[in-house]
Amino acid sequence: MPERPDLEHQVPILARRLIGTTITGVRVRKPVVLRAPLGLEVLVGRTVRDVRRMGHFVVVTFDGEWDMVVHLMLAGRFSFARAGQKDSGDLAVVWGLLGGGEGDEELRYRDDVQMGKVYLVPAGDLASVPGLLPVGIDVLGPAFTRERLGELVKKRREQVKVFLKDKNTIDSFGSAYADETLWEAGLHPKATTSTLSREQLDRLHAAMVKVLREAREEIARRDPPLDEKVRDFLAVRNRGGEPCPRCGAKIRSAGVHGHDAFFCPVCQPDLGGKGALDWRSIGK
Template sequence: MPELPDLEYIVSVLGPRIRGRRIDEVVLKEPIVTRMLLPDAGGFARALTGRTIADLRRHGPFLDFSLAPDGRLIIHCMLAGRLQIAAAGEKPVAHMCFALHLDNGEWLRYGDDKRMGKVYLTGNGSLAAIPGYLDQGVGILSPDFTRDRFDAIIKGRRHQVRVFLMDQTALSAIGNAYADEILFAAGIHPKTSCASLSDEQRGRLYDSIRGVMTWAIHMVREAGQPIEVKMRDHVKVRNRKDEPCPVCGTKIRRAGVRGYDSFFCPHCQPAPWAAGTGATSLRPSARRNREIPWERKE
């Protein structure tokens, strides 16, 4: 559930509240979400107790807590994982899997109603045992993600563009919701083959990746909700089937792309195989689309 903008928000809110805090008690209710990769440290709860949280950062879709004197707690929330930081007395997040009591009296809790998320307690030497951790592609917010780099990565790809966007070994990291939002901003149909994109379309796609993510980070931060709340009110097409496109009014459609639901506007994102749609050039409505807030330079 949490995608890159949500994770950036979690790091910005949670980081200052937990840095330097010692974990003095661990409540573990759902051991199924945990993976113990620290040899000779006892069980998950015993090994965490007494360690101090030194730092928190995001690595692709992972939240990476470095611990002192050693070890790392690495969380991949998958579909439904949520974190909560709360005073003792506040209602715990639903479907709580574990909770860490900090030495200032606050609780850091993890809830996950599907229990599909993964929580690893590991050392630096065991990162290879965490699926996806070491093979993340270029960070889409990093200075390394230039137009040239993007062209080099997408060159030769034959996937449908939505499948490519979600390949985390290429781009780190775009999830379902923002893949749809990026393609809408770029005016590109989700099933377009990467190989068929023009230079201009690749440029629009690159600009939209950076533009939509920067905009979404801003929107999530502005909403200022507690970190356990899912904040997606600002999305324009995701999960909006049959609602009017905010640009042209056409009903948003849903299509299956390699087993994932994809939401798009059939007018602003014309199918490339539909003859005479002008799919390689932007329709006037899609051009207007580019002028809505995420393109605004701040």
């Protein structure tokens, strides 16, 4: 699924192409993705004034009257196309655009598993979108200090990967960048947050910032198209059976709350919920 580094690349592209354009029509091919009691037709004739990321959601504001909120989930993706250009079978919603500077253009939302959601709410009524508010602390902002992480963790007794993925606390990690962060920090994904030592929390804080910042920079450098995500630079995610880039052990996967977690059993040993060893001491 698109995660924060992907959206940090995609949302500015959407903003550049959409702000100032007016919706000329809407076609809904897969109504299952819609959470819009009045339908999306109320957007026809309205102009896009703002596009922004909030956590894992994309928020598009129309004339200060409507907020369209899209949660791309597992497989949702946006693309732009010429009006009438051939559709693909996973097409879910199409918005006709006027004034985009490139003639008759369409914004297309594709979703081959149809788990994504397109909400339409009165502008500012973001509290009615499940899971959106509150947006957690910005890991790359000045407020996310080591002390702040300590305060957040103190109240929590859960697996550290579950904590990382709580988007109402932290903005924001999905499965891929949570796995990368825990590998970077040398922490087992099932380690319990409340048992982490001061030194382990130092490493976790540093890894959270480093992984998100480096991913943002790498994706900016690669500049993929709107509907592609670049993941080939990740160390452990979806690399089960491959050698750990740090120690060469085979990367494994385990279930954490119904989702896969990929980790290195040597760099991130399972200590029965008691955090992890300092990997730098391994082999000494």
